[in-house]
Amino acid sequence: MKLFLFLNLLTSVLLSAALVPERTIETAGTVQHIALVEGKIIAGTSAGTLEVYQLSDATKLSQTKFPNIKDFTGDEVAPKVFSVDMLGNTLLAVVQASNGARELYLIEEGKPKVLIDATANLFISKAQFVDKKHILVALLSNEIFLWDIQTKKEIYRIQPSSSHFSDFALNETKSRVASACESGEITLFDVLSGKITQVLKGGNVDNVYTVDFKKDKVLCAGQDRRGIVYTLQNSTYERFDGSFLIYAGALSPSVTLGAFAFNEQNDIVVFDLATKAKVHTLKGQKSTLNTIIFATEKELVSSSDDQFIMIWRIP
Template sequence: MMKKIFLSLLLVIGTTLATTAELEDILQLDGAISDISISGEKAYVATERGKVQIIDLKTHKIINEISYPKFEDFMGELQLPKVFSVDVSPDQKLIAAAVQATRGGREVYIYHDGKLTKIIDRKKHFPIAKLRFVDNQHLIFGLTGDEIILFDLKNNKVIYRNPVGMSFFSDMEINESKTKIALTDESGDTRIIDIKSGKVVKVIEELNKDKAFDVDFKNNRTFTGGRDKKAVYYNLNTNQYQIFDADDFMVFSVGLSPSGKRGAYVYNDKFNVKVVNTEEGTTITYLKGHKSTPSNIRFLSEEKLIIGCDDGKIFFWRLKQ
């Protein structure tokens, strides 16, 4: 009996340690990283010091950057704005960003052919926390009051503005087909929303027991991290889930691989990131060496991922068998 237990332990340890991680590179950006959008071979990185910096994922170099207008603080002094969110249109011609503005406002800019155009002024009072392209002509906004807006770029108008929850918005992510978003908030619940109708079609309840900070949505699977020190994986195809614990630290950021079968989340106060097999509930490896909180985790493939941190550093990781 003891021999069987020992062999089983060896099998689990072997599975856990079979994959290692190689740190390929570290790139320093100009400010804390607030959002990352991946399109083709480029990463579009929003910072808290008024820029979107564009990175070539092959060379790990900054190849372009967009600077946004300063805003007046409560003392009337000009400050660099936080860029809350960034995304790229499917045809890669437009770059949209939600940006901090005067008097607590938020504005949305479109960058096209080297020109910056404001499409949402602060006086519209849209408290936009996150944005994503639905197609080349439409954006979806997540508002701090747990509302979503579908916006028509061509006609410069709101198609709908719908409440989807009763808490304070945390995060949202769009699926690959651009038909649904997963949205999470201070309740800890995750709502799946049909973009065409703006209606909630499913609620994943009571798995995160407190505020959820971050959500990813890949291959009809969601992954969330919360104040309850847990990361929660949910398979919408099967309604099966896995709960992963952190080491006495709130899970501020999460990421899913394209298949959804691998996940990564902030694990402890040493800023380590734990990579897991989401379906089996097992540990794959740990990513160590970050010096501040990892705020954004993005898988580029099943084996490669980038992690953006609050100190402005981006880490390029590769998982190796």
């Protein structure tokens, strides 16, 4: 019996031991956003670059450089790339324009093409492919619209909340969206129609920085130091309290694990969602985390407010 308890304790200690990154990628500038699509890491940076890396060995596959813009003082600077995505071989980027405006780009065969230019005066926060014909676009004002690439027109526009937009996440089939905002409420709606289907509330009482949506779970990373995981079937939630603002979080593909940026040291803590036990602590990110993504049950990718993207492997 004593041996059994000792082995259990040893296993628990080993599982919860701190892990260091397996690989580190250094980008051209501060990482603003990353996406993970079909084994490729797509990164947008403050140096005006959209960079693509192979997840398996961290090799750089391509880099797109956007033209310099003029800032409010008239000086030429590199534009920030706020949001990135990929579908097939086509890349998507939300890029800073002059005088505070933002533009939406498609990049095919390394050639950028503007879909929505600065004259539209849309302060785009995030954009993501739904399919080859449609892009979901969110504005800072928390207006979200479905954009038809071929007709260059909006199919619908909704405003889930009057609160400032924070983040959205599509589910695996890209049929539903979970949208987060400054109020802490999460709004779910149908992608193709824009019809609101569910509102989740009570878990967070302040801004939700990032959200993830897989299967019947929605994860929220909150300014109120709460990591929340909702179950959609009954709108209940589990709460994971951090010691600092929780800037990023992610669900594993099977939704058995959840990861949060959990403390002021920029550690990522991985939880078993069924038991709420801490199973791994990932140490090495040096700045404030902005994105965490599970590639598989055993592999994560993270980025922070510096030039480094880290690839982690867990036992």
